Amino acid sequence: MHSLRLAHRPPHNYRRLLVFQRFTSSGDKGERIVVLGTGWGGFNLAQNLPTNTNLSVISPSNHFVFTPLLPSTAVGTLEFRAIQECVRTLPSVSNFYQAKAISIDFEEKTILCRDIWDHTDAKPSTFTVPYDSLVLSMGVKTNTFSTPNVSSREGKEVFFLKHLHHARSIRNRTLEMFEIAALPSTSDREKRRLLSFIIVGGGPTSCEYASELHDFITRDLATLYPDLLPYVRVTLVEASNHLLGPFESSLRTYVLGLFKSRDISVKLDTSVLSVEIFTDPSYGFEASKAVLSSGESLEFGTMVWSAGLSPVRLTSTLSIPKTPSGRILTDDNLVVKNLKDVYAIGDCAEIEGKPLPQLAQVAQQQGKYLAKSLAGRKMDEFKFFSLGSMASLGDSKGIYDGSNVGDPYGYSGMLPRIKAVLAWMAWRSAYWGKQVSLANKFLIPVYWFKSWVFGRDISKF
Incomplete structure (x- = not known):
């Protein structure tokens, strides 16, 4: 058996060299x-x-x-x-x-x-x-606002979207709902429940996820599960009277119109009062429904909660x-x-x-x-400089609001408000440019190209 000889194996690149030096350097730091x-x-x-x-x-x-x-x-x-x-x-x-x-x-x-x-x-x-x-x-x-059963059902049919494991769970749950709905033993009524998605919150994360979900369903899942498309329903629930609070009103109106054209139901001035778990003789699985402040109850298969902090x-x-x-x-x-x-x-x-x-x-x-x-530099007080607000809305569309660029407590210079393809390109360019490692700067365009040409991966594992 041969022992590892780390000291005789040179690092493969500059980053590894820095990490190697970090652990081998001596002296008081x-x-x-x-x-x-x-x-x-x-x-x-x-x-x-x-x-x-x-x-x-x-x-x-x-x-x-x-x-x-x-x-x-x-x-x-x-x-x-x-x-x-x-x-x-x-x-x-x-x-x-x-x-x-x-x-x-x-x-x-x-x-x-x-x-x-x-x-x-x-x-x-x-x-x-x-x-x-x-x-x-x-x-x-x-923040679940102490809504009954939201925290206790997290990871089952209710999901948050703040960490990688959340995104992985949502992806697996979505595919699981389509696979169960595709079974011959699943009734039409249960298909509608399983393929009902409720997104709670009207901020950028919720709107971007709703847009990504729409693209996923209409471009990828519609090809592989064509018979299930009529059963799919996406509902976005927001407690205030508008979506995307940080954005200028004309951009918010644009997003509402975009969601309407995609049959994404938006319920404003509406909050989720509770999540209820129930059984039904016609269902083969335990079911869930959201009780809304409007008095309506919506059965669902997946809820993504991104309503507050x-x-x-x-x-x-x-x-x-x-x-x-x-x-x-x-x-x-x-x-x-x-x-x-x-x-x-x-x-x-x-x-x-x-x-x-x-x-x-x-x-x-x-x-x-x-x-x-x-590091020892003498610093003046911290001043935040806003770079504006942007969101990706799927289907090569987005919004950018430059009206709030600048220091909120000092200088402020207004930049244009843009939407559609130009804003989407700005969104992708900005976030690609902000990547830390060269590896991710390479991988992200590759995955974008792969999903555009070959579609998204629907394997569940």
Whole structure:
């Protein structure tokens, strides 16, 4: 048996060389910086810190997800690995712990963590990580508004859409519903229920997923399950009186017209009061229905819930200054109020007196800003510069709203509002250009081309 000889095997590329040097370099790297979370804020912070930083990252996920492309993976337009980046490959990361932070002692400057793995004695291990500077970038979770049975049925017929495993579950569920509906023993009534999709929420994620689902059904599944197409129904439920709140009204009207032309039912001023599970003698499977505030009940096979955001458990348990909605309060330099050497960025945080939307571009800019600050550069207060809002709407259509470009508390310059093919091209170009690795910059166009020419993969595994 031959032993591995890592020291005699040269790295294959520059990135691996940097990672190799990170583990083999000796000496004191200076203050211990700990980052909680691998979302837009935490990942961009780690990515922009110097390679000689003594950085530890703690997160249940060992990867960063490019969330604007997440709806595409839920139907197979893109594959999952093409929109994620492994945190361990970042040269600045000295230590990575796939675990959850369960408490923080701000006086002793220690973090109590618990691993996420199954143990034979059912007792997960805990450990403590010390820090000199701490960055809170835990993000947020999906808000169910305590709607009965939504959380308890998550992963069965109700799904969230914030992580890769969510998208994979939605993709498998969609294919499963079509396969069951295709069985000769499935009644017409049950086919209608199984192939009824309810999307809760009217934000960009919901509208983009509805558009991707429409393309998937009409372009791919219609060819393979032609007899089932009359049974398919897609319904989008939004509690407010409009879709896509951040966008200008003419663009919202355009989206409503687009959805109407695609037979996507949009129910505005309507909320889901509960999800009910029931049995029916004519059904071969346990059934579910959504009870709406309008008094209507909709039976469904799949519900994708993307209706709001709420703090994660750690954020809720920390005894530090917060907003009424539970976001951590910081000053203009992203330092947590009343604490020293503790910072908060991204969706879990809010600058006192200057609330910013919970968007990827806010977290990304804060991560880059804080990386410069922690590297020793003297920084002025953080200022967010909006790049505008965009959404992909399928069928080579999209929208871009440049009317909100600029600093929401300072300079603002209006750019055009565009829609249809030009906006769709801008959306694809912008998000392709924002990819971190050359591998994903190569893979994403390949998958786009593959789904356009050969169709999306419908294998369920």
